[in-house]
Amino acid sequence: MTMHKPAATRNPPDGGHSSNGRILVAAEELFSAHGFAAVSINDIALRAGVSKANVFHHFATKNALYLAVLRRAQRDAAAHLHSLEQDTGPLPARLASFSGKHLLRLLEQKQLSRLILRELLAIGPDRARELAENVFGENFRHFVLILRAGQQSGELRSDLDPAVMATTLLGANVFFFEAQTLLRQFWDVDFADSPERFTTTLIEIVLHGICPIPRNVQEKFRPAVGSTDSSTPGVPARRGQKRRQRPH
Amino acid sequence: MTMHKPAATRNPPDGGHSSNGRILVAAEELFSAHGFAAVSINDIALRAGVSKANVFHHFATKNALYLAVLRRAQRDAAAHLHSLEQDTGPLPARLASFSGKHLLRLLEQKQLSRLILRELLAIGPDRARELAENVFGENFRHFVLILRAGQQSGELRSDLDPAVMATTLLGANVFFFEAQTLLRQFWDVDFADSPERFTTTLIEIVLHGICPIPRNVQEKFRPAVGSTDSSTPGVPARRGQKRRQRPH
DNA sequence: ATTAAGACTGACCGACCGGTCAGCAGGGGA
DNA sequence: TCCCCTGCTGACCGGTCGGTCAGTCTTAAT
Structure with a gap:
């Protein structure tokens, strides 16, 4: 009944250099590269340069952190695609x-x-x-x-x-x-x-x-x-050294 | 120097009802649905109806099991796609x-x-x-x-x-x-x-x-x-939603 | 100077992880 | 009968997991 869990899901104020932001960035990188289950809170804390406990200070659970990352990704994507109009x-x-x-x-x-x-x-x-x-x-x-x-x-x-x-x-x-x-x-x-x-x-x-x-x-x-480029794509002649050698 | 690890990577004899096969099937289902890291050997053993130790009797490591599943999947896929010609x-x-x-x-x-x-x-x-x-x-x-x-x-x-x-x-x-x-x-x-x-x-x-x-x-x-076929199998109405939990 | 409230940490918890191991059941060859 | 081999298991190992907690440090209002 202590109720001293102040953070839960704080509003994410910035994107880079506060602890909150650094955790989000690190989490995004790691989750993206390896998936949710393959990344531990410790990994994230280490990469963000904070203590593991601090991660839980800013985000109630690992899942909440994951959702926060997803939400930020969604927001970014939506914002950028808007500019494509x-x-x-x-x-x-x-x-x-x-x-x-x-x-x-x-x-x-x-x-x-x-x-x-x-x-x-x-x-x-x-x-x-x-x-x-x-x-x-x-x-x-x-x-x-x-x-x-x-x-x-x-x-x-x-x-x-x-x-x-x-x-x-x-x-x-x-x-x-x-x-x-x-x-x-x-x-x-x-x-x-x-x-x-x-x-x-x-x-x-x-x-x-x-x-x-x-x-x-x-x-x-x-x-x-557009693309007034005169050369049609054609059946493209072999581009310069693309030769990928088989190891053996 | 005991060297009593008989199995390592046994050749997978069948696809369904031996222990080996059941493990492979269970692993394929779980890995496909949740990814490598999110699935434990225990999960696989439980679903296959064998003991956890038995999984390690047939496959040296979790990774070896995953590779076996992948290899089987690749073989199946390649074999079937052949028939598309x-x-x-x-x-x-x-x-x-x-x-x-x-x-x-x-x-x-x-x-x-x-x-x-x-x-x-x-x-x-x-x-x-x-x-x-x-x-x-x-x-x-x-x-x-x-x-x-x-x-x-x-x-x-x-x-x-x-x-x-x-x-x-x-x-x-x-x-x-x-x-x-x-x-x-x-x-x-x-x-x-x-x-x-x-x-x-x-x-x-x-x-x-x-x-x-x-x-x-x-x-x-x-x-x-071609394709004068006008009847489609139909929209099967809303699927009964199976509640799946986020990974944890 | 006192207080209060975050931000932050090291130590710790029980659960579960991948993996090991000694040994049991049973079947076939001798 | 004995023996060995194979398929298989329960108990167990060290380590890591997500998460908790008591408490310190910093900052700013009183």
């Missing part, structure tokens, strides 16, 4: 821009991305709703809305579910991110280290498909998508 | 068939898929090579080969990297799988429980793009893709 220019160019930035963001924030993808593999329907509403929901819906508008203005085919369009585009990006290490192993693949090249081709595929486009319509109906 | 019919139809089967396989073997995806999030370049060669390598390369052949025969555009085509298709499927629970939360999405519907639209997107196709070429250049 761009309402000028033709829709294909906007899609290309969005997709490119989305992939870049995934790669820049490896930790965060991995954290969320890990979470995706473990959640049940209950937490799915929270994630859906707090992180992806708004952006996904916004994306779908843009696509739907494009359908009504005639810029996009209206016989396709826009949500599938969105899933395809985002899914390809996410997969590129999580399989990047793996893609590097294939000699067929020379874009593993060049997200720009991947994005360019991906957008071209999603916009116009992989089936041949007859000559007479080719130019009329294929809006350029 | 289908060399008759026009290329678009074959792609549709392949993609559909691939997605179905992902969903049927949730455990396996999750296990491998989890692994994908944690590996360094060293283990990436193993995964790449044992599980995905052959199939991915084969897939790319088919696409490249399609390019040379004129069935596919030759100005696009076939590896990106493959990545796009497979990536969309994988993302559909891992985000399924999340997709169910969006009202925009009505295909979350109907992989067939998703596959159909996905293939249409990848083949012909999301940009409008002018009338005069619409029929001439858009090969049908």
Whole structure:
């Protein structure tokens, strides 16, 4: 009945140099790299340069700390994706821009991305709703809305579910991110280290498909998508030393 | 110097009802659902109906058990994906068939898929090579080969990297799988429980793009893709939610 | 100077971890 | 019959886990 647990879930004031912030940062790094269960409070305390007891001073339980990290990640992601909105220019160019930035963001924030993808593999329907509403929901819906508008203005085919369009585009990006290490192993693949090249081709595929486009319509109906780069991606000649040697 | 550790890594004889097999099955289930670190040997022993010491009788360490599970999963996956090849019919139809089967396989073997995806999030370049060669390598390369052949025969555009085509298709499927629970939360999405519907639209997107196709070429250049099947297995209504606790 | 309230710590707790070990049951060869 | 081998178990080990607690240090208002 002492009730001297002052902290529980303090509001996280800063992001870096208070103890609270350092704990959050350390926890994010470790959870992202190794997963929830594989990281001990001691690890986090050590990396944050505080005592283990201090971690429990700021966060009631390990789980609460994990949730705090997740929430911060969600907030960051949502905030950043907000800035991706761009309402000028033709829709294909906007899609290309969005997709490119989305992939870049995934790669820049490896930790965060991995954290969320890990979470995706473990959640049940209950937490799915929270994630859906707090992180992806708004952006996904916004994306779908843009696509739907494009359908009504005639810029996009209206016989396709826009949500599938969105899933395809985002899914390809996410997969590129999580399989990047793996893609590097294939000699067929020379874009593993060049997200720009991947994005360019991906957008071209999603916009116009992989089936041949007859000559007479080719130019009329294929809006350029920025990237005045004259060289087509083509079947890329083997890039400079990509040769990965087998150890034996 | 007693050397009485008889088992170490016994060859796994069967898949189901010997102790060895039951341990492997239990381990696969638990590792898939919760990850390596979150599962204790005791959990596995309990689920397999054997003593904890018996687990160590068959597998030298927890890590060895995990590797055995992974190896079995890889073997299964590789074996099954072999059966996806289908060399008759026009290329678009074959792609549709392949993609559909691939997605179905992902969903049927949730455990396996999750296990491998989890692994994908944690590996360094060293283990990436193993995964790449044992599980995905052959199939991915084969897939790319088919696409490249399609390019040379004129069935596919030759100005696009076939590896990106493959990545796009497979990536969309994988993302559909891992985000399924999340997709169910969006009202925009009505295909979350109907992989067939998703596959159909996905293939249409990848083949012909999301940009409008002018009338005069619409029929001439858009090969049908079979799948006159109109009945989907239906949206199985809301699943009875099984309460799963956060890891602790 | 006194007080009160965080921020913070070292020592500690019971539970459980991965892993070991001596030994039991039983079946087949001699 | 004896013996040995294999599959298997309960008891146990040192260590680490998440979490608690009594108490110190710092700061600022009284």
